Amino acid sequence: MVPSVKGPYGEEGCRIQEGGRNTSAWWRMMCHVREGVGSGVGSWFDDNIRWVVGNGRNTFFWTNNWLGGAPLKL
Amino acid sequence: MGGRRKCLGWRRRLLAWEKDSVRECPALLNNVILQDNIQDYWRWLLDPIHDYSVCETYCFLTSVDEPVADGENNNVWHKLVPSKVSLFAWRLLQDRIPTRSNLVMRHVLQPNDNFVLEGVVSSRRRIISSLVVI
Numbered sequence: 001m002v003p004s005v006k007g008p009y010g011e012e013g014c015r016i017q018e019g020g021r022n023t024s025a026w027w028r029m030m031c032h033v034r035e036g037v038g039s040g041v042g043s044w045f046d047d048n049i050r051w052v053v054g055n056g057r058n059t060f061f062w063t064n065n066w067l068g069g070a071p072l073k074l
Numbered sequence: 075m076g077g078r079r080k081c082l083g084w085r086r087r088l089l090a091w092e093k094d095s096v097r098e099c100p101a102l103l104n105n106v107i108l109q110d111n112i113q114d115y116w117r118w119l120l121d122p123i124h125d126y127s128v129c130e131t132y133c134f135l136t137s138v139d140e141p142v143a144d145g146e147n148n149n150v151w152h153k154l155v156p157s158k159v160s161l162f163a164w165r166l167l168q169d170r171i172p173t174r175s176n177l178v179m180r181h182v183l184q185p186n187d188n189f190v191l192e193g194v195v196s197s198r199r200r201i202i203s204s205l206v207v208i
Contacts, residue, residue, distance in 0.1 A: 032181070035179070044134070044135065047119075048118060048119045048120050049116055049117070049118055049119065050116070050117045050119060051114065051115075051116060051117075052114065052115055052116070052117045053106055053108065053114050054108070054109050054111075054112030054113045054114045054115065055108055055109060055110050055111070055112060055113060055114065056108045056114065057113070057114065058113070058114040059114050
């Protein structure tokens with residue numbers, strides 16, 4: 001989930017992509033960690049990670065996913 | 075933040091709650107001060123200085139998880155208790171019953187699915203509270 005780790009399906013809005021239905025089960029599970037699958041403590045990963053804006057060059061107001069998992073643009 | 079400043083207008087008249095959001099938005103963004111010499115980055119709140127580590131995260135997850143007392147485990151596997159009852163109790167303590175919340179968490183159901191599934195309970199808490207009644 002660090003920007004340098006983009007995963008096999010790339011990033012969108014600074015979040016790694018899960019890929020389609022043919023993705024390996026292992027990779028899907030990795031992505032589901034974000035939603036807290038199987039841990040029993042809610043979305044522990046998302047709750048403990050924050051995007052900190054420095055110079056703003058990799059931050060995109062409309063297309064990044066902020067709260068609620070969807071970008072602000074329609 | 076990304077892109078050039080443009081003169082923007084609204085395509086339609088805003089609803090009352092949308093106007094509130096428009097007012098609230100600049101207030102939220104006021105705290106953001108761009109610093110040219112610092113790159114944007116992810117901060118791991120559990121350890122902002124050393125950053126993410128598997129070890130620290132493991133400690134966090136294992137300490138937060140609801141601890142199941144040893145006594146409870148021993149009672150579950152008592153030889154006088156029928157195995158199907160033991161199995162149910164064990165799955166309940168591990169929160170491995172296919173309740174609605176578990177099915178949503180494992181992406182079998184969508185959170186907004188409203189249909190009623192026969193025999194599917196909403197959550198482990200519901201089962202435990204009904205057991206108390208029995």
